[in-house]
Amino acid sequence: MDADYVVIGGGVVGLSLAWGLLQRGKRVTVIDGEDRALRASRGNFGLVWVQSKGMSQPRYARWSQESARLWRGFAAELEENTGIAVPLEQNGGLDLHFSEDSLQSTVAKYEILKAKLNGDYPYDVLDATALRSIEPAVGPAVVGAILHHQDGHTNSLRLLTALTDDVKRLGAVILTGKRVAAIEKTNEFHLRMLDGDEVRAEKLILAAGLGAAKLGPMLGFRGLVRPQRGQVLITEKLPKTIYRPSLIARQVDEGGIQIGATNEEVGFDDDVTPEGLATLAAQAIQAYPSLAKAQLVRSWASLRVMSPDGLPIYQQSRSMPGAFLVTCHSGITLSAVHGRRMADWFEGAPDMELEVFSEDRFPLS
Numbered sequence: 001m002d003a004d005y006v007v008i009g010g011g012v013v014g015l016s017l018a019w020g021l022l023q024r025g026k027r028v029t030v031i032d033g034e035d036r037a038l039r040a041s042r043g044n045f046g047l048v049w050v051q052s053k054g055m056s057q058p059r060y061a062r063w064s065q066e067s068a069r070l071w072r073g074f075a076a077e078l079e080e081n082t083g084i085a086v087p088l089e090q091n092g093g094l095d096l097h098f099s100e101d102s103l104q105s106t107v108a109k110y111e112i113l114k115a116k117l118n119g120d121y122p123y124d125v126l127d128a129t130a131l132r133s134i135e136p137a138v139g140p141a142v143v144g145a146i147l148h149h150q151d152g153h154t155n156s157l158r159l160l161t162a163l164t165d166d167v168k169r170l171g172a173v174i175l176t177g178k179r180v181a182a183i184e185k186t187n188e189f190h191l192r193m194l195d196g197d198e199v200r201a202e203k204l205i206l207a208a209g210l211g212a213a214k215l216g217p218m219l220g221f222r223g224l225v226r227p228q229r230g231q232v233l234i235t236e237k238l239p240k241t242i243y244r245p246s247l248i249a250r251q252v253d254e255g256g257i258q259i260g261a262t263n264e265e266v267g268f269d270d271d272v273t274p275e276g277l278a279t280l281a282a283q284a285i286q287a288y289p290s291l292a293k294a295q296l297v298r299s300w301a302s303l304r305v306m307s308p309d310g311l312p313i314y315q316q317s318r319s320m321p322g323a324f325l326v327t328c329h330s331g332i333t334l335s336a337v338h339g340r341r342m343a344d345w346f347e348g349a350p351d352m353e354l355e356v357f358s359e360d361r362f363p364l365s
Contacts, residue, residue: 001109002029002200003026003029003173003199003201004026004027004203005027005203006028006030006031006205007021007028008191008206008211009033010030010032010164011069011160011209011331012034012159012160012163012270012332013209013327013328013334013335014032014205014207014208014338015167016302016334016339016342017168017207017339018030018172019021019166019170020338020339020340020343021169021343021346022325023170024343025133025153026172028167029173029175030174030175031176031178031180031199032178033178033179033211034179036235039195044230044252044331045230045232045261046154046155046252046332047069047247047250047332047333048067048090048152048153048256048267048333049064049151049152049330049333050068050150050333050334051093051123051146051148051151055186056309057144057356058113058116059353059356060312060357061113063312063334064148064330064333065117065120066122066337067324067335067336068090068151068152069295070336070337071152071335072090073091073172074339075080075108075159075336078162078163081125081166082166082169084158085158086251086274087158088144088155089154090213091152092150092151092152092244092247093144093151093153094145094146094246095145095146095247096142096145096248097142097144097145098286099143099145100138100144103125103143103145104178106146121148122148122149122150123146123148123149124146124147125144125145125146125236126145126146126252127143127144128142128143130142131144134244135244137269138287138288139288140261141287142287145239151244151245153250155253159335168307170337175193175199176192178195179195179218180193180194181194182218183204183215183218183294185320187332188201189202189203189204189320189322189353191257202322203322203324204323204324205323205325205326206219207326207327209225209327210227210303212225212325213225213226217326218324219319219325221317221322221359222359222362223324224307224313224359224362225305225313225327226306226308227268228304228306229263229264229266229270229302229304230260230261230263230301230302230304231260231262231264231277231280231300231301232258232261232301233258233259233260233281234257234258235256235291235294235297236296237254237255238294241290241291242288248283248288249284249288249291251286257284259281259330260280261280262274262280262301270301270303271301272299304329307328307362308362309362311357311359312326312328313325313357314326314357315357315359325359326338326342
């Protein structure tokens, strides 16, 4: 047997899970896809975000909060182990509103969620004057904002690089450019790659993002994921302009401003479009008028991994015990809790309260 665990998926989700298992002395093999594989880890918005998560499922809000609290120590340990700094700012995040009705409607929903969380949902409602006192670049079209104090942002590419380096340092085998062709289980999992290579492991974790739709049924999962396109714009490096991230724009540690992202149901089309980029630019200028003078230097589109209700899916296979499905569209936010806590679940720890995230919540079609 090659490993205790084989993790299918070499993005932030899969590597975070592998990192946690390696910390517990497990032997891990990670199977990473080809260069042309769809990779949400390289195209996301980089938020460590709690705000608005779990409006219909408070457990998701608590899970996101737990990860946000773990994030600083997680990033510090990765830097100590690898020498790669994972920049993190957690000074709060802003939900900007262009009408009072929209602002008050959102506040009412947040109050309901806050009550379900026993008051643990720290946010402030800012009027236009209070907002511009902390974010001078916000324009007059913005009537107010919700400042959630658990929110922040990071450099997701640095996170991916640090995780890759530390997983290797801890002894994992990372097989790159591989595609799984077949999976069998007797007393162990036997995986055959398209190129003929084989991997054997006691347990298996499917963390392949959109690949779960194809590979999931091989393991007894329904694999209910779909792509959602997000387009992003990046400006030239600018003096400090935006002090806290919003869902419209954030200023990254290197100085550029990241504008995004669209939410488009267009299947597996990951092209950028003039219409999408124009919409992003117009909204950013409405929120931060000074960006009208900024030079745009690049753009991209990436595909989010979405479940039917937008929440993560955590499931152990009933037909192939020892096989686990882990998928989410908040891989950056949840990377700390995935690295710190999920190994306990894979090893059978009780009272993880993850059953609400199983595929059982979705009706049979």
